[in-house]
Amino acid sequence: MHAQQISVFLENKAGRLAEVTKVLSQAGVNIRALSLADTSDFGILRLILDKNDTAVEALKNAGFTVRKTQVAAVEVPDRPGGLHDLLEYINGRGINVEYMYAFVAPTKNNALMIFRFDDADAAVSALAEKGFAVIDGETLYTM
Amino acid sequence: MIFNMEFETLPREALEAIQLRRLKAVAERVYATVPFYRKTFDEAGVKPGDIKSLADITKLPFTTKKDLRDNYPFGMFAVPMENVVRIHASSGTTGQPTVVGYTRRDVDTWAELMARSLAAGGATSDDIIHNAYGYGLFTGGLGVHYGAEKLGASVIPISGGNTKRQIIIMRDFKPSILTCTPSYALHLAEAAEEMGVDFESLLFKSGIFGAEPWSENMRHEIEKKLYLSALDIYGISEVIGPGVAMECLEAKNGLHIFEDHFIPEIINPETNETLPPGATGELVFTSLTKEAFPIIRYRTRDITSLSYEPCICGRTMARMKRVQGRTDDMLIIRGVNVFPSQIEAVLMDMDQVEPHYQLVVEREGTLDTLTVLVEVGEKAFSDEIRDLQKLEKEISHNIKETLAVSAKVKLVEPKTIARSEGKAVRVVDKRKL
Numbered sequence: 001m002h003a004q005q006i007s008v009f010l011e012n013k014a015g016r017l018a019e020v021t022k023v024l025s026q027a028g029v030n031i032r033a034l035s036l037a038d039t040s041d042f043g044i045l046r047l048i049l050d051k052n053d054t055a056v057e058a059l060k061n062a063g064f065t066v067r068k069t070q071v072a073a074v075e076v077p078d079r080p081g082g083l084h085d086l087l088e089y090i091n092g093r094g095i096n097v098e099y100m101y102a103f104v105a106p107t108k109n110n111a112l113m114i115f116r117f118d119d120a121d122a123a124v125s126a127l128a129e130k131g132f133a134v135i136d137g138e139t140l141y142t143m
Numbered sequence: 144m145i146f147n148m149e150f151e152t153l154p155r156e157a158l159e160a161i162q163l164r165r166l167k168a169v170a171e172r173v174y175a176t177v178p179f180y181r182k183t184f185d186e187a188g189v190k191p192g193d194i195k196s197l198a199d200i201t202k203l204p205f206t207t208k209k210d211l212r213d214n215y216p217f218g219m220f221a222v223p224m225e226n227v228v229r230i231h232a233s234s235g236t237t238g239q240p241t242v243v244g245y246t247r248r249d250v251d252t253w254a255e256l257m258a259r260s261l262a263a264g265g266a267t268s269d270d271i272i273h274n275a276y277g278y279g280l281f282t283g284g285l286g287v288h289y290g291a292e293k294l295g296a297s298v299i300p301i302s303g304g305n306t307k308r309q310i311i312i313m314r315d316f317k318p319s320i321l322t323c324t325p326s327y328a329l330h331l332a333e334a335a336e337e338m339g340v341d342f343e344s345l346l347f348k349s350g351i352f353g354a355e356p357w358s359e360n361m362r363h364e365i366e367k368k369l370y371l372s373a374l375d376i377y378g379i380s381e382v383i384g385p386g387v388a389m390e391c392l393e394a395k396n397g398l399h400i401f402e403d404h405f406i407p408e409i410i411n412p413e414t415n416e417t418l419p420p421g422a423t424g425e426l427v428f429t430s431l432t433k434e435a436f437p438i439i440r441y442r443t444r445d446i447t448s449l450s451y452e453p454c455i456c457g458r459t460m461a462r463m464k465r466v467q468g469r470t471d472d473m474l475i476i477r478g479v480n481v482f483p484s485q486i487e488a489v490l491m492d493m494d495q496v497e498p499h500y501q502l503v504v505e506r507e508g509t510l511d512t513l514t515v516l517v518e519v520g521e522k523a524f525s526d527e528i529r530d531l532q533k534l535e536k537e538i539s540h541n542i543k544e545t546l547a548v549s550a551k552v553k554l555v556e557p558k559t560i561a562r563s564e565g566k567a568v569r570v571v572d573k574r575k576l
Contacts, residue, residue, distance in 0.1 A: 007526035009519050011556050037528050041553050042519075044526055063558050065524045098527060116526070 001124050002070045003137040004052050005114065008045040009065040012038060020045060020064065027051075027058035032141060033114055035101035048073075048103065048114060050141045070120045073103060073140045075110040075133035082111070089130055095123045103140075112143075146262035146294065147255065150403045151458045155451075158459060159197055161403055165431035167194050170203065173437050176221040179214055180439060200406060200429060201417050205440045211241040211381065220244050222435050231380050232280045240280075243380050244435040250289065252432055256386035256401050257290020263399065263456070264374045265349045265392045266320045268295030273313060275323035275331070276354065277303040282384030283354050287322045290386060296320070303327065306334045314340050321350040325357040325365060325373070329498065332368040347371040349392060353378065353385060356466050356484050360491030364498055375465055381441055382428045388463055394455050397462030404432050407461065408440070409449055412470050423448045425470055426463065444470040446482075474504055474570065476513045479548045483569040486515060486550075489541045495523040495534065501560045506574040513550040515542065518557050 010016045017036070024031060024047075033048040049055045052068070059066045076082050090097065096118040103112035112135065117123035127134050135143075145151050153161070170191035173180040183204040184190065193202055211219060220227065222244075229245040245253065266272060272291045276283030284302055291298035299318055301309055309331060312318075321328065328350055335342055350369060353376035365373040377398050378385035387405060388398035400407050405428050409418045412425040426443045430436075445466045454462065468482030475481070483502055490496050499518040504511060515538065523534055535552040542550045560568075 005526070007524070009524050009531075009554075009556060011554075011559065016556075039528060039532065042531065042555075044528060044531070046526060063556070065519050065521055065557055067521065067524050067526055069526045 254289035258293040260389035273318035286384040391456040
């Protein structure tokens with residue numbers, strides 16, 4: 001029930017983000033969600049894409065340093081306290097969130113969040129146990 | 144294999160007798176034919192006849208790069224132009240180029256020394272040599288070329304550049320010896336990987352790398368990526384070109400100087416005093432047999448040390464350590480001497496980082512700052528900021544530990560540091576002094 005995230009190393013200088021989107025666009029890859037973490041010198045672009053292998057190959061050919069990471073896509077109840085309940089539960093199980101960001105596609109009455117947990121396997125089974133909907137990669141990429 | 148068994152294994156005593164005879168002759172000759180030497184000898188109050196023993200070489204004045212520039216282009220030639228058959232020149236990246244000339248016999252001597260070098264690196268007449276040193280005014284390409292022919296090997300005069308074509312030639316011709324700069328060797332490895340050509344499937348036995356300083360760690364990196372034995376060769380155009388000294392395949396521990404043609408000395412670059420064997424300092428060369436461009440006590444600005452210990456390969460010639468830096472490459476950062484090769488060694492000791500780096504020196508107010516740019520490859524990349532920041536801190540910490548200088552480390556994308564096809568640009572000094 002894991003999903004693949006593609007991370008790209010970016011120097012903090014003009015035009016680098018556009019270079020990534022250009023490469024993906026030319027390879028016919030659609031961006032499903034993204035988050036950018038940065039410092040004054042460099043950034044890490046994290047992407048959920050519809051065609052991972054095509055994207056990795058295109059980005060590597062364009063000279064980018066790329067890495068695949070396992071993340072979990074989890075439906076979070078769209079109401080006050082929805083995310084809080086999830087986080088408190090995960091915390092209680094001794095699992096840490098390394099980072100998280102929101103997925104753009106709307107699903108019924110829930111928000112969809114991408115989580116990077118320190119222990120991805122434990123997190124996914126704990127969430128399923130509690131009844132949280134974890135969306136698998138194949139479904140996610142085409143949502 | 145030893146190419147010239149008679150000379151390369153001469154007993155020390157016999158070698159020194161030849162050196163002394165040749166030293167006396169060259170001193171006489173330059174005094175008689177080159178006005179510059181007559182002037183500097185006179186100023187130093189020394190006559191060629193004062194050379195009675197090899198130790199008397201220290202009575203002779205030094206020759207510097209500046210002297211060669213002052214006599215640009217042909218002022219240091221010791222024969223009329225009708226006897227000069229070849230002219231080479233240094234690139235001139237650090238100022239006016241220095242020009243050197245060769246008679247027919249000089250070209251032949253040089254070919255002999257390069258043949259000795261190639262043989263020391265494992266080459267025989269059965270080998271195909273892929274010569275990726277640049278052909279032209281630079282001595283690398285033609286120097287190796289003539290030596291390869293002298294040895295009877297088959298030489299591919301591919302020269303530098305057009306890397307893709309080089310990989311295709313390697314794949315199709317299956318050369319067994321690679322000659323190029325060490326940074327270009329790594330560049331070839333990268334390019335081959337991108338083209339899906341595996342060096343393991345090629346037939347290289349050894350690589351003979353020189354023309355820029357490199358490190359023991361870089362040797363391991365090259366050997367791992369190119370599946371060959373990586374050897375160090377030394378030469379500068381002012382002395383003759385490549386083939387002044389060469390590591391042997393057997394020991395891979397120091398470069399044998401062809402002492403029947405050159406006398407090496409190590410001096411303290413600040414006080415100019417001669418240092419004993421084993422001491423580290425500036426390498427100084429006197430040529431003994433060159434006709435067109437003899438040179439007396441040339442200050443190479445290369446930092447190394449000499450060893451006269453016997454070698455397992457059987458050669459009796461002295462060995463110089465791998466060049467550790469250059470007196471003019473040396474950066475002084477807040478009073479600390481820093482050689483780019485030291486930073487390289489720190490990086491290569493860390494598994495995660497690639498040996499692609501550049502040092503940027505700037506001056507903020509009165510304070511020098513050193514920034515080390517390091518490329519982030521797949522091994523080092525993490526999707527978490529704090530891991531990368533940790534890596535930056537680790538590199539910076541290791542530099543501080545080893546060199547006692549603070550450096551800011553900046554991670555950059557792969558291939559953003561200029562890969563020259565010849566010599567890598569390792570230092571950008573933006574200080575306006």
